[in-house]
Amino acid sequence: MKIAVIGVGYVGLVSGVCFSDFGHHVVCVDKDPKKIETLEQGELPIYEPGLDVLLAKNTAAGRLSFTTKLPEALDGADAVFIAVGTPTRRGDGHADLSYVLAAATEVAQTLKHYSVIIIKSTVPVGTNQQVEDTVRSAAPDLDFDVASNPEFLREGSAIDDFMKPDRVIVGAESERASKVMADIYRPLYLRDYSILTTDRESAEMIKYAANAFLAIKITFINEIAALCERVGADVKEVSRGIGLDGRIGNKFLHAGPGYGGSCFPKDTSALARIGQENAQPVRLVEAAIQVNEDIKRRMIEKLLDLCDGSFSGKAVTVLGVTFKPNTDDMRAAPSLTIIPALLGNGAKVRVVDPHGYREGLELLPGVEWYDDVYKAASEADLVVVLTEWNEFRALDLSRLALGMATAKMADLRNVYSAEEAQEAGFVAYSSVGRRNLVAQ
Numbered sequence: 001m002k003i004a005v006i007g008v009g010y011v012g013l014v015s016g017v018c019f020s021d022f023g024h025h026v027v028c029v030d031k032d033p034k035k036i037e038t039l040e041q042g043e044l045p046i047y048e049p050g051l052d053v054l055l056a057k058n059t060a061a062g063r064l065s066f067t068t069k070l071p072e073a074l075d076g077a078d079a080v081f082i083a084v085g086t087p088t089r090r091g092d093g094h095a096d097l098s099y100v101l102a103a104a105t106e107v108a109q110t111l112k113h114y115s116v117i118i119i120k121s122t123v124p125v126g127t128n129q130q131v132e133d134t135v136r137s138a139a140p141d142l143d144f145d146v147a148s149n150p151e152f153l154r155e156g157s158a159i160d161d162f163m164k165p166d167r168v169i170v171g172a173e174s175e176r177a178s179k180v181m182a183d184i185y186r187p188l189y190l191r192d193y194s195i196l197t198t199d200r201e202s203a204e205m206i207k208y209a210a211n212a213f214l215a216i217k218i219t220f221i222n223e224i225a226a227l228c229e230r231v232g233a234d235v236k237e238v239s240r241g242i243g244l245d246g247r248i249g250n251k252f253l254h255a256g257p258g259y260g261g262s263c264f265p266k267d268t269s270a271l272a273r274i275g276q277e278n279a280q281p282v283r284l285v286e287a288a289i290q291v292n293e294d295i296k297r298r299m300i301e302k303l304l305d306l307c308d309g310s311f312s313g314k315a316v317t318v319l320g321v322t323f324k325p326n327t328d329d330m331r332a333a334p335s336l337t338i339i340p341a342l343l344g345n346g347a348k349v350r351v352v353d354p355h356g357y358r359e360g361l362e363l364l365p366g367v368e369w370y371d372d373v374y375k376a377a378s379e380a381d382l383v384v385v386l387t388e389w390n391e392f393r394a395l396d397l398s399r400l401a402l403g404m405a406t407a408k409m410a411d412l413r414n415v416y417s418a419e420e421a422q423e424a425g426f427v428a429y430s431s432v433g434r435r436n437l438v439a440q
Helices: 010-021 033-040 051-060 070-074 098-110 127-138 158-163 175-184 186-190 200-231 235-243 264-277 283-306 335-344 357-363 373-377 397-403 418-424
Strands: 002-006 025-029 064-067 079-082 115-119 144-148 168-171 195-198 315-319 348-352 368-370 382-385 408-411 428-430
Touching (some): 002 010, 002 070, 010 025, 010 051, 010 079, 010 158, 025 070, 033 064, 051 064, 051 158, 070 098, 079 098, 079 175, 098 115, 098 127, 115 127, 115 175, 127 144, 127 200, 144 175, 168 200, 175 186, 195 200, 200 235, 200 264, 264 283, 283 335, 283 382, 283 408, 283 428, 315 335, 315 373, 335 348, 348 373, 368 373, 373 397, 397 418, 418 428
Parallel strands (some): 079 115, 115 144, 168 195, 315 348, 348 368
Antiparallel strands (some): 144 168
């Protein structure tokens, strides 16, 4: 099959490359000539482990190409995936659909034959119908279908998620569209992966409900962590204990500085707005949004306590600024709340992150960037583990402590323990929901 993918952001690029690895002929189109030029040179505008290998393989095989010209991408396409951004709209928290609807209009004005227009972007319930109305209004005689196919890709493990999915969700209203979607995902059908075909509204809601549930789960364990600190319990043991219950499971039960990234903050906000607009508030989601913001502020208070009540003149080394490891994505990362608070109150901030520099240079003005953890921590008053990159999981804590002006650590990902820190020579250690080491 020939597939056109509109938008080479994270979702569009990963999807396009993986579809080409299924054996389809894929043309990815984007209005940004710099992105297209980068991809044509075999380079990636994002960091995702393993994506560069698949890009090179399928480009060389002639199954994958890139262009800025929509007619070229749509010519002969059996399916057109719209994978443009749906950022949170300023003022009301709703998803901004302007890019989706603009893409739908351009497709309608360009497409000359039957094709299935598939919404890959995360969109509120009812958007697929809105896209159908938009296309029909722009091209009344066009033969087409609109289908929903939300993505469930975790940054850092997106290729495995695409190739070995928990499930594929398809929202389709006609047998013809369902058949095209089945052909697209035929390699997964043959390997017995779960593919659920439902109506479009349910497919749209599944995406939001899934992300909201996970965001609530993260927020729940972070609230339990705060309580553990007050009563002397260990949140890691609590997480392990409740995670052994098959009805709960152990995933997304890791206490930390709050959720971030491109999905959870945006999707919870949009779902809350959908509930408000339909006079059916989703109060659990609304509470999770507020609590998540409170958690970030609580992390700042932890750092302030370790700095004896003042950041002024303190040298603080931050390990990790991306919202999670194995990605360069900094959207809604806790670092964007915590580091400005440090800088704004007089701290000198040094940062180490394997892939955060590209976005961080613009988003975090005023910090010093280092490649080496020990150099970054030399003569520092505090070191903060903010993103649990593998590079930060097996540090020589004794060497780290020895080089610091004051050996204090805020371990906001619970990578280490108070016992390990004390043995290594740290005089203070603070984690999330676990026993701390308090300076004497």
